[in-house]
Amino acid sequence: MDFSWLTDPFYQKALWTGFVNTLWLVAVSAVCGFALAVVFAVTRLRGPRPLAMLVTGLTTVVRGTPLLVQLFFFYDGVGRLLPEIPGVRESLVWPLLRDPFFYGALTFTLSVGAYTGEVLRGALLSVPEGELAAGRAFGLNRWQILYRLWLPRAIQMCLPTLTGELILLLKSVPLVSTIALMDLLKAANMVRDETFLVYEPLLLISGIYLALTLVLTSVMRLIEQRFPGARPAAPRRRRLLPG
Amino acid sequence: MPSDPTDGLLEWLGPILQGALVTLEIALLAYAIGLGLGLVGATARLSPWRPLRALGTAYSTLVRAIPELLLIILLYYAGSQALNALLTELGGDMHIEISGFVTAVGVLAFVQGAYMTEVFRGAIQAIPKGQLEAADAYGFSRPARFYRIVLPAMLPNALPGMSNLWLILVKDTALISVIGFEELFFTAQQAAASTRDYALFYALAGALYLVMTLGSNALFARAERHVRRGQPST
Numbered sequence: 031m032d033f034s035w036l037t038d039p040f041y042q043k044a045l046w047t048g049f050v051n052t053l054w055l056v057a058v059s060a061v062c063g064f065a066l067a068v069v070f071a072v073t074r075l076r077g078p079r080p081l082a083m084l085v086t087g088l089t090t091v092v093r094g095t096p097l098l099v100q101l102f103f104f105y106d107g108v109g110r111l112l113p114e115i116p117g118v119r120e121s122l123v124w125p126l127l128r129d130p131f132f133y134g135a136l137t138f139t140l141s142v143g144a145y146t147g148e149v150l151r152g153a154l155l156s157v158p159e160g161e162l163a164a165g166r167a168f169g170l171n172r173w174q175i176l177y178r179l180w181l182p183r184a185i186q187m188c189l190p191t192l193t194g195e196l197i198l199l200l201k202s203v204p205l206v207s208t209i210a211l212m213d214l215l216k217a218a219n220m221v222r223d224e225t226f227l228v229y230e231p232l233l234l235i236s237g238i239y240l241a242l243t244l245v246l247t248s249v250m251r252l253i254e255q256r257f258p259g260a261r262p263a264a265p266r267r268r269r270l271l272p273g
Numbered sequence: 274m275p276s277d278p279t280d281g282l283l284e285w286l287g288p289i290l291q292g293a294l295v296t297l298e299i300a301l302l303a304y305a306i307g308l309g310l311g312l313v314g315a316t317a318r319l320s321p322w323r324p325l326r327a328l329g330t331a332y333s334t335l336v337r338a339i340p341e342l343l344l345i346i347l348l349y350y351a352g353s354q355a356l357n358a359l360l361t362e363l364g365g366d367m368h369i370e371i372s373g374f375v376t377a378v379g380v381l382a383f384v385q386g387a388y389m390t391e392v393f394r395g396a397i398q399a400i401p402k403g404q405l406e407a408a409d410a411y412g413f414s415r416p417a418r419f420y421r422i423v424l425p426a427m428l429p430n431a432l433p434g435m436s437n438l439w440l441i442l443v444k445d446t447a448l449i450s451v452i453g454f455e456e457l458f459f460t461a462q463q464a465a466a467s468t469r470d471y472a473l474f475y476a477l478a479g480a481l482y483l484v485m486t487l488g489s490n491a492l493f494a495r496a497e498r499h500v501r502r503g504q505p506s507t
Contacts, residue, residue: 090483090487091479091483093486094440094482094483094486094487095444095479095482095483095486096444096445096446096447096448096458096479096482097444098447098448098450098451098458099447099458099461099475099478099479099482100479102462102471102475103472103475103476103479106465106471106472106475107465107471107472107473107475107476108472110471110472111471111472200340201339201340201341202340203340204340204342204343205342205448207342208451215340215342215343215346228350228354229347229350229351232343232346232347232350233347235343236339236343236344236347239338239339239340239343240335240338240339243338244338
């Protein structure tokens with residue numbers, strides 16, 4: 031095991047950029063993806079029929095195809111077609127459309143939206159009808175019922191599953207190393223190509239991922255305990271991963 | 274832009290379908306081996322012997338906490354190097370290139386086995402203890418108890434997880450393209466690069482994966498009805 035390359039500032043910088051990009055990608059995709067999941071779930075339950083069918087179709091396609099294929103479709107496929115549309119190159123969003131980070135975040139957001147949307151839909155369905163009726167009896171309007179009652183209750187029910195989805199998101203980030211985006215795996219591959227050390231860089235970032243998984247699960251566990259209406263601490267078995 | 278996309282499509286349709294077949298073969302083989310590894314892993318995790326239990330737990334925990342793509346690359350290098358070292362040890366300068374197919378199947382099966390371990394462990398633990406005690410009381414041998422009681426009793430619990438893992442596996446086969454093995458997605462990438470119709474060929478690959486996942490969904494639904502026969506419907 032030879033870790034002397036770690037002292038090289040060039041590799042340090044690459045690893046740090048990869049680390050930061052990984053965290054940013056997870057944060058952006060988790061937040062935007064969750065918002066999208068709420069929209070998807072509510073549309074499928076209460077939206078107009080054509081829209082609900084559209085969301086169902088989109089969910090099926092996203093969940094039925096490999097994430098890597100989706101990433102290539104957006105980055106290599108759509109990303110190459112966009113500049114040919116007249117006016118796109120001059121528009122304000124062009125710098126964004128050239129950035130591989132955008133395509134990574136877009137793909138992951140859509141994926142989180144589809145998978146988490148399904149989880150959320152199930153949770154929304156399992157909120158007792160009587161609670162929503164109680165909201166109506168108190169004179170809450172539809173939006174108030176949704177964001178003060180229905181959604182919080184559903185999230186409370188599926189929080190452990192959401193933790194699992196977040197870990198899955200973290201674990202799909204290395205896929206972006208295949209497009210021109212510096213993440214941890216891309217940094218490790220760079221070290222590997224230049225120093226001919228195969229295991230050291232890969233094992234290092236495996237360790238980083240392991241640590242990130244542990245940190246994320248503990249943070250989510252804390253949120254689960256703090257979430258209003260969480261069941262008071264029944265001793266839980268510690269689990270690294272759901273399932 | 275190419276002159277006519279249909280030309281490229283016709284030219285590449287054959288190789289891409291061939292790639293889809295390879296993908297299915299890899300997935301089926303890796304799934305079968307993964308099932309075996311999962312059973313072994315679950316047995317280890319439920320074993321009364323502590324070191325074995327720790328080994329099973331380490332396997333399933335570590336593999337599930339590290340991204341699949343990273344594991345695939347790591348195991349790809351580790352696997353080929355270990356095998357070549359072994360061969361040099363045995364027969365001097367015998368250096369063989371392990372085929373991509375074997376590596377692909379091995380790596381995916383190893384990852385799949387870790388997830389399968391957890392599915393089987395949960396399903397086995399959900400079997401009422403009395404059923405196992407009854408089997409013991411009737412003098413079933415351990416293998417007979419496993420085949421006649423444990424397996425049929427756990428399958429209804431395990432099948433939803435198993436079908437989920439199959440879908441994940443089919444989609445994970447696309448990751449094998451990263452190490453340069455010619456399966457469905459790798460062929461699609463080649464087609465895209467040579468015709469420059471990127472969106473078209475990635476969409477086509479996606480559609481083929483969708484056919485596989487939706488098709489297997491239907492099969493698993495039938496299998497679930499079969500293993501749940503005689504149980505009250507929910």
